[in-house]
Amino acid sequence: MPHFPQRGVALLVALLVVALATVLIATLLTRGELAAARARNALRAAQAQAYAEGLEAYAAHVLLQDQASGDAIDTADDPWAIPLPPTPVPGGEIAATMRDLDGRFNLNNLAPLASNPRAAVWKDKFVLLLRALKLDPALADNVVDWMDASPAAGASDNGYLAQPVPYRAARRIFAHVSELRLVRGVSGAVYAALAPHVSALPPGTRINVNTASVPVLMTLSSANPVTQQTAQALWQQGHARYRQIPQELVAQVPDLKLDCADCYGVQSSYFLARGEITLDGLPFVFFRLIERRIGGANAGVHVLERSRGDE
Numbered sequence: 164m165p166h167f168p169q170r171g172v173a174l175l176v177a178l179l180v181v182a183l184a185t186v187l188i189a190t191l192l193t194r195g196e197l198a199a200a201r202a203r204n205a206l207r208a209a210q211a212q213a214y215a216e217g218l219e220a221y222a223a224h225v226l227l228q229d230q231a232s233g234d235a236i237d238t239a240d241d242p243w244a245i246p247l248p249p250t251p252v253p254g255g256e257i258a259a260t261m262r263d264l265d266g267r268f269n270l271n272n273l274a275p276l277a278s279n280p281r282a283a284v285w286k287d288k289f290v291l292l293l294r295a296l297k298l299d300p301a302l303a304d305n306v307v308d309w310m311d312a313s314p315a316a317g318a319s320d321n322g323y324l325a326q327p328v329p330y331r332a333a334r335r336i337f338a339h340v341s342e343l344r345l346v347r348g349v350s351g352a353v354y355a356a357l358a359p360h361v362s363a364l365p366p367g368t369r370i371n372v373n374t375a376s377v378p379v380l381m382t383l384s385s386a387n388p389v390t391q392q393t394a395q396a397l398w399q400q401g402h403a404r405y406r407q408i409p410q411e412l413v414a415q416v417p418d419l420k421l422d423c424a425d426c427y428g429v430q431s432s433y434f435l436a437r438g439e440i441t442l443d444g445l446p447f448v449f450f451r452l453i454e455r456r457i458g459g460a461n462a463g464v465h466v467l468e469r470s471r472g473d474e
Contacts, residue, residue, distance in 0.1 A: 203443065210254060211440045211447035218259045218438040219451050221247070223464040225261070226434065226455045237263060237431040238373040239401050255442035264452075265431035266374030267362040268292055268382065270343070271336040273303070274310045279366045282307075284423050288382040295378040295391070296356050305347045310336055322347050337363035362433070369428035372412065373403045383412070383427070387420045405429050432456065448473055 225243045238244075247259040272285040286307060290300045308319050312334040320331045323345075333342065340363050343349045349357070360378050370379060380394040389397075393416055397403065405411045406429055409421045421427070438449040452468035 204445070207254070207442040207445055208447070211442055211445075211449075214252060214257050214440050215438050215447070215449040218247075218257065218449070219436065219466060222259070222261055222434070222436040222451065222453060223466075226453065226464050230455065230457060236373060236404065236406055236429040237265075237371055238404050239263075240404070243434065244374075255440065255444075257441075258439045260437050262435045262437070263371060263374040263431045264362040264364060264433040264435050265368055265371040265428075266376070266379065267360055268370065268379055269362050269364045269366070269368045270306065270340070271310070271363055271366045272368065273307050274336050274366050275307060275313070276366060281423065281426065284385075284426065287385040288423075288426070291382045291385060291388060292360065292378055293357075295381040295394075296360070298353055298356060299348065302346070302348050302353070305349075306343070309333055309342075309346050336366065339363055364433050368433065369426060371429060371431045372397070372405055372408065372427050373429055374431065384420050385422050387418065389416075389419065393419070430457075447471070 222243070229237075229242050234241075243261050244263070247257070249256045249258045268289065272279065273282055273289055275282050286303055289303045289306070293300045293302055308316060309332045311332075316332070316334065323330050323332060330345070333345075337343070340358055340361055341354075342363070343357065343361075344351075344354050360376055370382075372380065372383075375398075377391065377394045377398050380397050381389045381391065383389045383394075383397075397412060397415060408427050408429060409419070409424045412421070413419050432455055434453045434455065436451040436453055438451075440447040440449070448471065450468075450470045451466055454465045454467050456462050456465065
């Protein structure tokens with residue numbers, strides 16, 4: 164038989180070697196790019212954390228400066244309420260805002276605790292808030308039940324245990340407003356409507372009428388409900404500067420009858436600082452729950468909670 168030289172085999176082997184080398188080089192390059200990206204992201208995260216700590220110090224300084232001004236009230240026109248506009252920094256920019264949480268309805272004032280004797284009063288006011296937002300007033304019972312730690316309250320867990328992913332009610336005060344999404348009847352739409360007007364603070368806080376929204380101002384009286392028009396007048400386009408409760412409110416609205424004057428005030432102790440940091444196109448969002456204590460051994464600014472991510 165004639166012998167034919169297998170010239171094509173060497174070519175195939177050469178092509179295979181080139182293909183393997185190309186795959187190997189591409190893999191090494193990809194791994195190198197991933198390693199570089201990880202290093203860059205870690206560096207930017209550390210840099211963002213450092214900027215967040217700087218913004219935290221800045222927020223504390225502004226709050227203390229506002230306190231030192233001697234003005235005994237907190238309003239939406241105070242220095243702490245002025246946003247920090249986008250400011251260039253090495254690698255990107257930073258911006259910050261601060262909100263008064265005492266201008267919102269504190270969900271934990273509804274907690275049925277021995278140390279919270281006004282829980283029933285606050286529940287009536289929460290019903291008014293729900294009605295002002297055109298939400299089901301029955302949600303008030305569900306929110307109170309979520310925090311009720313009494314033995315008899317456990318029977319209401321059946322509705323939660325019947326969910327596709329079963330769980331139980333917390334039986335404690337709210338740790339964060341987002342916990343509302345777990346409460347029976349609080350859908351995404353309900354939460355979106357309610358969240359801007361509520362907070363989760365230690366029980367016993369007062370609502371600052373100077374920074375409260377119109378729906379929250381509609382909770383002023385259960386016996387003589389405040390209309391939206393009246394609340395708009397009290398709100399003063401967000402620039403209210405009341406100093407005396409209830410005298411100044413009654414002077415503006417003669418038929419206003421506060422059923423719990425001690426539930427409202429003109430000073431604030433709790434603030435939510437939000438820092439937005441962008442580095443190399445990467446967004447970082449930081450939150451700080453800040454308490455400002457006036458007088459006493461623990462006077463000053465204290466950071467109660469640090470978190471990261473969008474709301």
